[in-house]
Amino acid sequence: xxxxxxxxxxxxxxxxxxxxxxxxxxxxxxxxxxxxxxxxxxxxxxxxxxxxxxxxxxxxxxxxxxxxxxxxxxxxxxxxxxxxxxxxxxxxxxxxxxxxxxxxxxxxxxxxxxxxxxxxxxxxxxxxxxxxxxxxxxxxxxxxxxxxxxxxxxxxxxxxxxxxxxxxxxx
Ligand code: 5GP
Ligand code: MG
Numbered sequence: 584x585x586x587x588x589x590x591x592x593x594x595x596x597x598x599x600x601x602x603x604x605x606x607x608x609x610x611x612x613x614x615x616x617x618x619x620x621x622x623x624x625x626x627x628x629x630x631x632x633x634x635x636x637x638x639x640x641x642x643x644x645x646x647x648x649x650x651x652x653x654x655x656x657x658x659x660x661x662x663x664x665x666x667x668x669x670x671x672x673x674x675x676x677x678x679x680x681x682x683x684x685x686x687x688x689x690x691x692x693x694x695x696x697x698x699x700x701x702x703x704x705x706x707x708x709x710x711x712x713x714x715x716x717x718x719x720x721x722x723x724x725x726x727x728x729x730x731x732x733x734x735x736x737x738x739x740x741x742x743x744x745x746x747x748x749x750x751x752x753x754x
Contacts, residue, residue, distance in 0.1 A: 603634025623679030642667030
């Protein structure tokens with residue numbers, strides 16, 4: 584399968600600098616914890632936090648969607664082995680891509696239940712025309728068309744995550 588480049592390394596780097604500046608300004612003096620959704624946001628996490636020059640903590644959660652064989656719709660399964668204590672913290676939830684919105688919406692509620700003082704969201708990519716759950720990310724990197732993308736952390740069958748750019752996977 585071929586990967587057609589969509590967003591190159593320079594564009595991603597420049598955009599993360601901008602997002603870092605905004606996040607820095609918005610969270611100065613606040614107890615910031617960035618919670619990244621594994622595995623897709625790993626590369627964005629590493630690059631984004633180095634553009635935020637204020638104290639912060641990092642935590643991880645793993646979220647996987649399963650399409651049930653017998654039930655209709657999808658179930659989100661969380662693994663919180665490496666999740667931080669977010670009680671009283673201002674949480675910024677980071678995911679690779681907002682597609683239907685289910686993952687982010689579910690995790691926002693979950694983090695609030697865990698006692699976070701506030702929960703905002705940041706996504707590297709936002710797919711246009713696919714959203715099912717109404718959630719507005721507070722920060723996003725790029726709007727992209729409805730295509731299956733890989734690279735810069737995003738996978739297809741656990742491959743392509745290491746590509747330094749985002750591209751469309753072509754059959
Ligand atoms: P949502 O819950 O918003 O439907 O889905 C978000 C999750 O679906 C992302 O964290 C990502 O794992 C996966 N996903 C959605 N669209 C794409 C895509 O185009 N490429 C890849 N690799 N994963 C995607
Ligand atoms: Mg994901």
